[in-house]
Amino acid sequence: MGGPTSDPSSWDQLRQLFPATRDAAYLNTAAYGPGPTPVVDATREHLEAWTHGTGSWLDWEATAEDARRLFAELLGAQTDTIALVSSMSGAAAQVAHGLPDPPRTGANLVVGEQEFRSNLFPWLNLEGKGYEVRLVPFRGGRITAGDLASAMDGRTALVAVSHVQSANGYRVDLPALAQACRDRDARLFVDATQSTGALRVPIEGVDYLAAIAYKWMLSPRGSAFLYVAPHRLGEQRPLVPSWKSPSEPYKSYYGPPYEPADRASGLDTSLAWPVWPGTATALRMLLDIGQDAIEARDLELAGQFCDGLPTLGLQPLFDGPERSQIVSLRVPDPDAVQRALQGEGVVAAVRGEYLRTAFHFFNDESDVDRALTALGSVVA
Numbered sequence: 075m076g077g078p079t080s081d082p083s084s085w086d087q088l089r090q091l092f093p094a095t096r097d098a099a100y101l102n103t104a105a106y107g108p109g110p111t112p113v114v115d116a117t118r119e120h121l122e123a124w125t126h127g128t129g130s131w132l133d134w135e136a137t138a139e140d141a142r143r144l145f146a147e148l149l150g151a152q153t154d155t156i157a158l159v160s161s162m163s164g165a166a167a168q169v170a171h172g173l174p175d176p177p178r179t180g181a182n183l184v185v186g187e188q189e190f191r192s193n194l195f196p197w198l199n200l201e202g203k204g205y206e207v208r209l210v211p212f213r214g215g216r217i218t219a220g221d222l223a224s225a226m227d228g229r230t231a232l233v234a235v236s237h238v239q240s241a242n243g244y245r246v247d248l249p250a251l252a253q254a255c256r257d258r259d260a261r262l263f264v265d266a267t268q269s270t271g272a273l274r275v276p277i278e279g280v281d282y283l284a285a286i287a288y289k290w291m292l293s294p295r296g297s298a299f300l301y302v303a304p305h306r307l308g309e310q311r312p313l314v315p316s317w318k319s320p321s322e323p324y325k326s327y328y329g330p331p332y333e334p335a336d337r338a339s340g341l342d343t344s345l346a347w348p349v350w351p352g353t354a355t356a357l358r359m360l361l362d363i364g365q366d367a368i369e370a371r372d373l374e375l376a377g378q379f380c381d382g383l384p385t386l387g388l389q390p391l392f393d394g395p396e397r398s399q400i401v402s403l404r405v406p407d408p409d410a411v412q413r414a415l416q417g418e419g420v421v422a423a424v425r426g427e428y429l430r431t432a433f434h435f436f437n438d439e440s441d442v443d444r445a446l447t448a449l450g451s452v453v454a
Contacts, residue, residue: 085435088435091112091436092108092109095441099441099444100437101441101445102432103272104268104430107288108436109352112355112359113294116352117352124347134345135324135345138347138353141158141354142339145299148270149283149301151277155338156299156338157342159341159342161286162285164298164313165282167196169232169300169310170197172310173200173203173205181229182231183200183208184210186210186236189265190236190267208225215242215428219246226260231261235251235263239400241428242391242392242426242428243397243398245269245273248264249279256279262280263281263282270290271287271360271368272399273398282306284301285299287353291360292359294349300338307336310338312334315332316343319332319341321333372434372435373397373398373399375441376397376399377397378442382446383449387453388404399432401432402431404428405449408427408429412424422445
């Protein structure tokens with residue numbers, strides 16, 4: 075595909091791989107990414123092989139190993155630091171399981187009060203283990219690195235945050251937060267579900283990072299990844315130990331010894347084979363296009379949409395470095411606006427009090443214009 079940058083024809087060719095773009099302006103990748111034809115084809119080929127009994131489960135396992143390597147490349151991490159999991163909550167629960175018992179009164183965890191629940195409930199669950207969970211209020215829809223840092227002290231064991239907020243697209247300053255955690259010797263867990271595949275995700279100073287693949291990585295639902303920084307691998311033991319836990323899982327399937335691998339693969343959960351061929355295919359596509367090109371294109375389209383809002387009497391919720399490829403705005407009766415947009419062939423979402431739109435590289439300027447025109451008629 076050649077990594078398009080400013081060549082419209084290259085983006086047009088990529089757009090043809092997404093049937094969802096033919097009849098609507100699909101601006102809802104923050105909910106789920108529509109299936110590209112190569113990903114759907116890879117999934118269908120797996121299902122055909124399964125149906126006829128012609129596939130090899132070892133080949134399917136190897137495909138997932140390809141996905142591990144490809145995700146590591148996408149993230150800029152070592153392959154041995156990536157675990158294959160199935161959900162965000164499972165990844166967070168794995169990390170929570172590996173935290174030490176609170177050594178003294180006042181040991182605490184810091185997380186935003188309105189975090190997405192899969193990155194909130196696993197930490198609240200640790201209150202039963204003796205941790206204090208400090209819920210930091212959101213202000214104007216955002217939770218900043220400074221807000222979280224102000225809630226930390228020398229007894230903070232971990233801070234959990236979304237790189238990009240699911241509800242409204244606010245992008246947190248991860249380097250600043252990572253530095254605050256280092257200053258206090260606290261761990262940093264990042265939910266990168268709403269950024270990985272769309273934006274560059276800075277991992278320096280991040281101890282743990284998880285991302286599900288069915289949104290911006292355009293994969294079937296059921297595949298997800300957990301990054302564990304090398305110096306944190308020794309803290310983690312499998313939450314759900316299985317035959318996949320040893321260093322050489324295919325050597326034997328019966329009996330002891332129980333010796334989990336000292337790399338992140340020891341934290342793998344058993345694989346749902348049908349989703350991984352599509353995941354590996356999607357990751358190859360993203361890497362072939364190039365993360366820099368994708369980020370630039372996503373932010374360009376989101377910026378064009380934001381630039382057109384003032385003429386409608388509307389404003390994006392965030393601007394500047396806080397903005398991401400997800401654009402949310404306040405509108406009267408957002409549920410009614412969302413339904414009206416659906417009738418005009420614009421697929422968006424409502425999260426809380428916001429109308430949420432989301433732009434990925436398969437979108438184009440016609441989607442931006444269609445959304446603005448539809449919004450204008452609805453608002454008027």
